[in-house]
Amino acid sequence: MLNLFAGRGRRLGAAVAASAALALAISGCSGGGGKKSTGNAADSSITIFNGATGTIVEQWNPFIPNFLQPTEGLIYEPLYWYNFASNAEPQPVLATAYSWDATGKVLTITTREGVKWSDGQPFTAKDVAYTFDLIKRTPEINAGALKIVSSEAKDDKTAVLTFEKPSFTDEASIVGNTPIVPEHVWSTISDPKTSINPNPVGTGPYKLKQFSAQSYVMEKNPNYWQAGKPQIQNIRYIALATADAASAALTAGQVDWMSSFLPGLDQLIKNQKNLTYVNTPALTASIFTCADTSYGCKGPQTDPAVRQAIYWAINRDQLNKLAGGGFAETASPTLLLPERDKDWIADPANLTTPGGPDVAKANQILDAAGWVKGSDGIRAKGGEKLSLTIQTVTGWSDFISLNDAMAQQLKEVGIELKPTQLAWQEWNTNEVQGKFQLSLDSIGLGASTNPYFTYLKYSSTTTAKVGTAAGLSGNYARYKNATVDAAVAVAAGTNDEALQKQQYTIIQQEIVKDLPYIPIYINSMLTEFSTANATGWPTNDNKYALPATWKNWDNGVVLTNLVPAK
Missing domain, CATH: 3.10.105.10 (Dipeptide-binding Protein; Domain 3)
Structure with a gap:
């Protein structure tokens, strides 16, 4: 078995589907892993193996279960982010505040100012209201089974969501697990439940650079709202077929980040000065x-x-x-x-x-x-x-x-x-x-x-x-x-x-x-890193995010915290 995901929640079935399928032999990689970083952000790149195998099926629709894994976290962002590696309070992303009324049926959201979509258009509360209205009108994409009555923007900074019943416990699904999409793009999509969304426009740190049936590459979003981030310019995703191939790619310096159960891991990386790992069982x-x-x-x-x-x-x-x-x-x-x-x-x-x-x-x-x-x-x-x-x-x-x-x-x-x-x-x-x-x-x-x-x-x-x-x-x-x-x-x-x-x-x-x-x-949830091309990875002492490569939302957090290796 390619025992990459020892202990998957639903055995990470959703994550595997979301990873989609890739087919790129390691020997055919250019850039990313295996290429020593110059320390210059302009030409920096890393290679990620997120457990994908096979051939790529293009899917950037964040509402479809088999979307490509970088869709949520790199391209699209939620209102808040929950760190499963700790018990910290949720962190603001596209929203800066929210509050319920006494009944738990009305949620008022204050959106972040100064955010742009990757195409340069401004992000506002109208996009938030549109996203939840789209979910309300399209039951097939309502993964959280939210009972939405209405969704409207009071102004450019305030969105108000109304629900049929007290929805306090849906809070995390609403603010932490709903990808916010741009109205000016999605209002032109005729069928949101089937579209592959081939030219995704998001607020996240990366955007699609290159896609083929062999690989895909994400590049830095120059309009990203976090000043100075991300510092890694290109992110390449590859596929591997076996556990032996994963071990070989890691130790050969051809992969910078992977989450795989590798037998004898400590011995495997014992003499590899650039390799480390964390274990975040969850x-x-x-x-x-x-x-x-x-x-x-x-x-x-x-x-x-x-x-x-x-x-x-x-x-x-x-x-x-x-x-x-x-x-x-x-x-x-x-x-x-x-x-x-x-x-x-x-x-x-x-x-x-x-x-x-x-x-x-x-x-x-x-x-x-x-x-x-x-x-x-x-x-x-x-x-x-x-x-x-x-x-x-x-x-x-x-x-x-x-x-x-x-x-x-x-x-x-x-x-x-x-x-x-x-x-x-x-x-x-x-x-x-x-x-x-x-x-x-x-x-x-x-x-x-x-x-x-x-x-x-x-x-x-x-x-x-x-x-x-x-x-x-x-x-x-x-x-x-x-x-x-x-x-x-x-x-x-x-x-x-x-x-x-x-x-x-x-x-x-x-x-x-x-x-x-x-x-x-x-x-176990083992994640391996190489510091040859990038530093700033989560550590056992600083689990600032759940580091698994397949973890939606957290993947964007990790990548925005990396810096090119000197």
């Missing part, structure tokens, strides 16, 4: 269970006792060594991140998952639930054998290793785990439609660090019966709990963090008991 590798029989789920995993036994029986320390390369971090049964989100985790006992197994506890849980070991060592109850199938994707070597190791670990407590490998499309369809018993996946990043976006995955409002696609927020476990539903609804209707925390405490008590998603560990 995605919780988990066993998704089809949990509720009322939605059509079938199998032993519908018994909470079985899910609890799995939770206690697996040896996470061993799994990290075998499949995580030692780079994974400890998860939480609340599905939040223990370090970043500890203030949201109510019970200290639920801060982290156990490292080693508690076989005695797992056996006790199964015994009490009536699961009895047979002569073959596998338990059964009411004529049903405690045998479970777990699906993952063919080629995902780290997850395949996890399944193989867990099969041995769970056998000790009388659970038979039968791993199966499927093509990505079949695996994904099964998960979305609930056609699985267990599925190995990761809990991904929400629109912000507020737990609301994680806990939507436990709400029955975002799920459906087996055979029908679950909602956008993805309660793929088909979990149903009236107490959780009520708490999610209350949290959605307030911006009072104290009240939200009360509701999340209720949710955590329920989900830790029921475990429809069984956390394994927070998978």
Whole structure:
């Protein structure tokens, strides 16, 4: 497997699609990686490998799922930016202030002055109002399912958005995850849900310079509103086919920035003076269970006792060594991140998952639930054998290793785990439609660090019966709990963090008991950098952005902070 994304939120499916496909042999690169920088910004360039393979399919429409990865962050910008590498407040980008009315239905936005589009036209609040009106009029591009009533510009600096219902918890989707587009360009696009937007005009630090079926290059936007930025003139994107090719390109100085799980990374870069890396784990590798029989789920995993036994029986320390390369971090049964989100985790006992197994506890849980070991060592109850199938994707070597190791670990407590490998499309369809018993996946990043976006995955409002696609927020476990539903609804209707925390405490008590998603560990998110052509990369001591090359919005932040190497 080209194990580039060890632990992808939805296994980074959206990110892979957004990366689109490239085909450029490393040996054919000119400029960028492999060319020593002169320290002169005018001719500076770097090369990025963001995990893309194949041939390029042109797509610069920021509202279409398979847009090319630089679309959001390099070309288009949001109103605010959320740094998932920390718990810092959102940073102003195209807006400088916003406020809700008391009902949470009216959002007033103050836009930044002095911003120009890359074609030189002025940016105003009218562009913001137009963007949200376009989303309102075109349901197919309303990825956040925003309930917009109206969107208007009061003047060149003030946009007012009105929503059908209290929308406090949609704040991050609205201000942090909506690309703002120019009215003077998009008003001429006949079908915004299908256009490839071949000549993109944005406010971001870069604009499209060169595009072909072999590669693409972004160049500095001379009209960029941040004075003196960016300093790197050209950004070239390339494709690689294998993990070996990625390792070779990195050590040969032909790539400046990549986010790849490379076995033996420390040894690989040991004698490479220009190479470094950071690890920013943020995605919780988990066993998704089809949990509720009322939605059509079938199998032993519908018994909470079985899910609890799995939770206690697996040896996470061993799994990290075998499949995580030692780079994974400890998860939480609340599905939040223990370090970043500890203030949201109510019970200290639920801060982290156990490292080693508690076989005695797992056996006790199964015994009490009536699961009895047979002569073959596998338990059964009411004529049903405690045998479970777990699906993952063919080629995902780290997850395949996890399944193989867990099969041995769970056998000790009388659970038979039968791993199966499927093509990505079949695996994904099964998960979305609930056609699985267990599925190995990761809990991904929400629109912000507020737990609301994680806990939507436990709400029955975002799920459906087996055979029908679950909602956008993805309660793929088909979990149903009236107490959780009520708490999610209350949290959605307030911006009072104290009240939200009360509701999340209720949710955590329920989900830790029921475990429809069984956390394994927070998978590694390794990103490698070369300082040969540029400096100013994020470091372990200064994670000013989530450095993964595929991370929308953050990619623009990183590139605007780079300076040519001397």
